[in-house]
Amino acid sequence: MNSKIVYLSIIVLLACLTISEGMNLRGLGVDPRCRCIETxxxxIGKLIASVEIFPPxxxxxxxxxxxxxxxxxxxxxxxPTAPWVKKVIEKFLANKAP
Structure with missing residues (x-):
């Protein structure tokens, strides 16, 4: 009887570890890498509806x-180094200021 409980406990523990290791960090609101691969x-200033800035x-x-x-x-x-992008950011930040 005790060996069954030990085996069941080990299986439950392994299942919990497997589930927690397999969780996607993005689903938790954490992005594990940079969002932008290419810039x-x-x-394209006139085509922009909104801008989001993510600091390092x-x-x-x-x-x-x-x-x-x-x-x-x-x-x-x-x-972020393009001059026109810097102007877009300035406008965006000016519109956000209270």
């Missing part, structure tokens, strides 16, 4: 700027 440097984090050393396009709602990563 857009062409001028433990998961990504880069500042990431993600624009959502009008109409298609497609998300595009912008090149």
């Amino acid at each position: 857009e440097s062409r001028r 984090s433990p998961h990504c050393k880069d500042t990431e700027i993600i624009a959502t396009l009008k109409g298609t709602m497609q998300e595009i990563c912008l090149d």
Whole structure:
């Protein structure tokens, strides 16, 4: 009887470990890597509906700027070093200020 309890406890423990290891960090609100693999440097300012700025984090050393396009709602990563992107960020931050 005791051996059955030990075996059952081991199986339950292994199942819990397997489930917790298999959990997706993104589902927990944590992105384990950079969101932007490629960035857009062409001028697309008039197509932008909204902009999100993600500062450097433990998961990504880069500042990431993600624009959502009008109409298609497609998300595009912008090149933070492009002069026109810097202007878009300034406008975005000016509109956010109380």
